[in-house]
Amino acid sequence: MSAAEVPAGSAAGLMDRIYRHQRHIYDASRKFYLLGRDQLIDGLQPPKGGSVLEIGCGTGRNLIRIAQRYPDCACYGLDVSSAMLATAQGSVVKAGLEQRIGLAQADATGFDPQELFGRAGFDRIVISYALSMIPPWQDVVAEALRRLNSGGSLHIVDFGDQAGLPAPFKAMLLRWLALFHVTPREDLPEIVHATAEAAGADCRIGAPYRGYAVHAVATRRPDPA
Numbered sequence: 134m135s136a137a138e139v140p141a142g143s144a145a146g147l148m149d150r151i152y153r154h155q156r157h158i159y160d161a162s163r164k165f166y167l168l169g170r171d172q173l174i175d176g177l178q179p180p181k182g183g184s185v186l187e188i189g190c191g192t193g194r195n196l197i198r199i200a201q202r203y204p205d206c207a208c209y210g211l212d213v214s215s216a217m218l219a220t221a222q223g224s225v226v227k228a229g230l231e232q233r234i235g236l237a238q239a240d241a242t243g244f245d246p247q248e249l250f251g252r253a254g255f256d257r258i259v260i261s262y263a264l265s266m267i268p269p270w271q272d273v274v275a276e277a278l279r280r281l282n283s284g285g286s287l288h289i290v291d292f293g294d295q296a297g298l299p300a301p302f303k304a305m306l307l308r309w310l311a312l313f314h315v316t317p318r319e320d321l322p323e324i325v326h327a328t329a330e331a332a333g334a335d336c337r338i339g340a341p342y343r344g345y346a347v348h349a350v351a352t353r354r355p356d357p358a
């Protein structure tokens with residue numbers, strides 16, 4: 134979708150506006166506060182020849198690391214912002230990974246992976262600091278769980294409840310994040326847990342960096358043989 138075709142008030146339009154300029158300094162600036170992304174990547178451990186999808190892949194920073202770390206897996210990314218995807222595509226080509234990483238524009242609240250990538254499901258799905266920007270984020274968690282292969286896992290990292298950090302720090306962080314339309318989901322652990330349970334998945338949830346971040350892994354139980 135070209136910038137001229139993006140409907141005003143849509144998620145795509147809003148994200149394109151937020152990231153039109155930010156995307157050029159995104160990777161350099163966000164490394165200081167999008168904490169826990171590399172730990173999530175370490176924990177992915179996809180099966181040999183497996184597939185990994187990142188929902189809300191932004192500049193492709195995580196996908197490039199995933200492709201480099203797990204050289205035999207096929208990687209895919211979707212994002213609603215064509216501006217972010219343009220930056221991601223440039224970075225993927227620069228890293229020489231265009232044969233290993235497929236990118237597509239889609240809204241995370243409802244997407245057809247068969248149409249986008251020619252696959253019905255994935256062995257690993259990553260959602261990194263995107264749920265805090267998507268108002269119907271609960272739908273995205275449910276949609277991601279639906280798109281897991283049997284035995285596959287969903288890995289989420291995002292802002293946590295800041296419970297172990299001083300209250301003034303939390304207040305300042307929330308004000309600053311609001312400028313970028315970011316809202317930490319304080320009930321993320323409960324919602325992910327309940328949604329995973331309903332989808333037949335087992336869930337582990339941690340609160341690293343004294344609750345600055347939340348890290349959830351939901352693993353779909355293998356289908357009966």
Ligand SMILES: C[S@@+](CC[C@H](N)C(=O)[O-])C[C@H]1O[C@@H](n2cnc3c(N)ncnc32)[C@H](O)[C@@H]1O
Nearest residue numbers: 144148189190191212213214217240241261263
């Ligand atoms: C804070 S960035 C995170 C990017 C990347 N995951 C990372 O960890 O660096 C959030 C991303 O989510 C995307 N996004 C927001 N709403 C979305 C939606 N409804 N569907 C798909 N992507 C969305 C934004 O365009 C942006 O690229």
